[in-house]
Amino acid sequence: MASADIGVYGLGTMGSALALNLAGKGFTVTVTNREIDWIAPFMAEAEELSARIVPQQTLAGFVAELKTPRVILFMIPSGAPMDAMIDAVTPLLSEGDTIIDGGNADFHDTRRRAQAMADTGLHYVGMGVSGGEAGARTGPSMMVGGTDHSWQQLRPMVEAIAARYRGAPCVAHLGPDGAGHFVKTVHNGIEYADMQMIAEIYGLLRDGDHWDAPRIGALFAHWNEGPLESFLTAISARALMALDAETGQPMVDVIADRAGQKGTGRWTVIEALKLGQSASTIEGAVAARAWSAEAEARRMAETLYGPETGPLNLSEETLESALMAGRILSHAQGFRVLDAASDLYDWSLDPARIAEIWRAGCIIRSALLDDLAAAFRSDPPQGHLVLSDGIAARLAVAIPALRQTVAAAVTAGLPVPALSGGLQWYDSLTRARGTANLIQAQRDFFGHHGFERIGAEGTFHGKWG
Ligand code: 6PG
Numbered sequence: 001m002a003s004a005d006i007g008v009y010g011l012g013t014m015g016s017a018l019a020l021n022l023a024g025k026g027f028t029v030t031v032t033n034r035e036i037d038w039i040a041p042f043m044a045e046a047e048e049l050s051a052r053i054v055p056q057q058t059l060a061g062f063v064a065e066l067k068t069p070r071v072i073l074f075m076i077p078s079g080a081p082m083d084a085m086i087d088a089v090t091p092l093l094s095e096g097d098t099i100i101d102g103g104n105a106d107f108h109d110t111r112r113r114a115q116a117m118a119d120t121g122l123h124y125v126g127m128g129v130s131g132g133e134a135g136a137r138t139g140p141s142m143m144v145g146g147t148d149h150s151w152q153q154l155r156p157m158v159e160a161i162a163a164r165y166r167g168a169p170c171v172a173h174l175g176p177d178g179a180g181h182f183v184k185t186v187h188n189g190i191e192y193a194d195m196q197m198i199a200e201i202y203g204l205l206r207d208g209d210h211w212d213a214p215r216i217g218a219l220f221a222h223w224n225e226g227p228l229e230s231f232l233t234a235i236s237a238r239a240l241m242a243l244d245a246e247t248g249q250p251m252v253d254v255i256a257d258r259a260g261q262k263g264t265g266r267w268t269v270i271e272a273l274k275l276g277q278s279a280s281t282i283e284g285a286v287a288a289r290a291w292s293a294e295a296e297a298r299r300m301a302e303t304l305y306g307p308e309t310g311p312l313n314l315s316e317e318t319l320e321s322a323l324m325a326g327r328i329l330s331h332a333q334g335f336r337v338l339d340a341a342s343d344l345y346d347w348s349l350d351p352a353r354i355a356e357i358w359r360a361g362c363i364i365r366s367a368l369l370d371d372l373a374a375a376f377r378s379d380p381p382q383g384h385l386v387l388s389d390g391i392a393a394r395l396a397v398a399i400p401a402l403r404q405t406v407a408a409a410v411t412a413g414l415p416v417p418a419l420s421g422g423l424q425w426y427d428s429l430t431r432a433r434g435t436a437n438l439i440q441a442q443r444d445f446f447g448h449h450g451f452e453r454i455g456a457e458g459t460f461h462g463k464w465g
Contacts, residue, residue, distance in 0.1 A: 004030035004054055004065045006157055007072040009085070011042045014129065015075030017136035018102070018161070023049040025160040030054040030065040034076070059088060069096030071153050073127075078105040086113060086124075095121030098150040102129045104264050107178030107185060110145065111345075114177035123150040126177070128184020130362035131163065139163035141361035142171040143187070143354075145180030163361025165370075170357040175347035182271075182341055183354055186334045189268025189282040191232070191363045192261075193330035196285035196418040198236045201323050204405070208312035208412050213250035217241035223320050228327070230366030259289045268337065275340040280421030281330035288417050308413035314405055321401030322419065327368055328395060329422035332385040335372075339383040351383065352376035386429060399426060 008019040011033040022029045023046065031053055033039055039055045046053050056062040063070065070093060074085055082101055089099065099122065101110065110126030117124045125146035129136060142158050144151060151173040162169040174183050198220070205211040205219070217240025224233045242251040265286045272279040291298070314322075335351050342349035355373035358364055371390060380388035386395065406423050409416040428434065440451035441462060450459035 010075035021161040023052040032062040063092040078103040098123040100125040107182040111178040126181035143180040143183040165360040170361045179347040188264035190334040192265035192285040193281040197326040279333040284417030284421035310412040322405035325398035325402035
């Protein structure tokens, strides 16, 4: 007899944590895994929650355990494994059933799969889940795409397990097909930018002012009590203050300076460019991770050119404000990309709602997001966050500090790709007359591409001689 409200396929870190969270909220969960020997250890870990968890060894048994219409959450690697899983499971399903992909999937795949399933009576949901293992276990932020039918099925369960911000669950149905996964991708892009900008400030203090890691950590912990309060500020402070048990040195000093990436930050940049947008803070962060991988070339170049580093002479308050400006600008860029995608794919994304569900549970949760939600509720002109009065007032204070910081870093020879990318965007955006008139002239000069003329309709050509 079918007993389960939901099935969780995939008992890796995130799948296990979500299954336990669901069981803890009173739902009956059936679980299974490709490698069936993962199931027994998971059941042992579930302890008293195992009373509401029904393990199944086969896909057929797993599907049969679900009440209809069924809801199955897949927490498996994205890409080809998900396509193979869809092929395997769909013959076992019936009309009205919903498959959820809770991984960090490419939203193009999600759109393709949702469209392929559209005429079958089955429903495909791409759901971004943020917050890491702890979030998944105790309250993630979730960004749901897909049909209204699926949302009605899922809603009681995801609202029960989500993080809460002043009592409101941090989960929303954001739009059809790939909307949820796209919003999660941009969330991750902002995550990359924020991590990078924090690391850039760390680099300025370490290499410019020769502060040791615990001192920088203590400063970040202090900032975390003010407007910069966020999960990423807090964990950076703790990471910088942690000591290595083996050597007694700061942990960060025994960690290699090479950061990997699974791809969502890069996807954000690629999609931004395809949408005619620029997310220069995120691009700076993705590029910095790429350069970090070239450790040997950096070592040789340092020997060849020497590290050109001079003193910074920036106050702690200036650095704090600069980071705040960078954080506002990276969010403004991310939301601009969301707006452009919403137009192209006809998703009707609600930026205020997105800011609201990012206020708790997810990796980029911060005090700032509540202000951004309010700014979007006030309906900024053309959806541009930087044009909202509240944000403009904050940038008016923070931009001079960002400018001072980037200028000092450039003069001292210290890299700040994300912070400077944000400033370049701001400086371009705040000039009513830019320099693309010369670009138009150049294009017409060498390629007869034509240009628009001020105060006239149509395309014109110059007599360039
Ligand atoms: C989250 C995170 C998570 C992501 C990691 C690692 O919201 O919980 O974004 O989904 O997988 O942050 O991402 P990278 O390996 O690309 O840094």
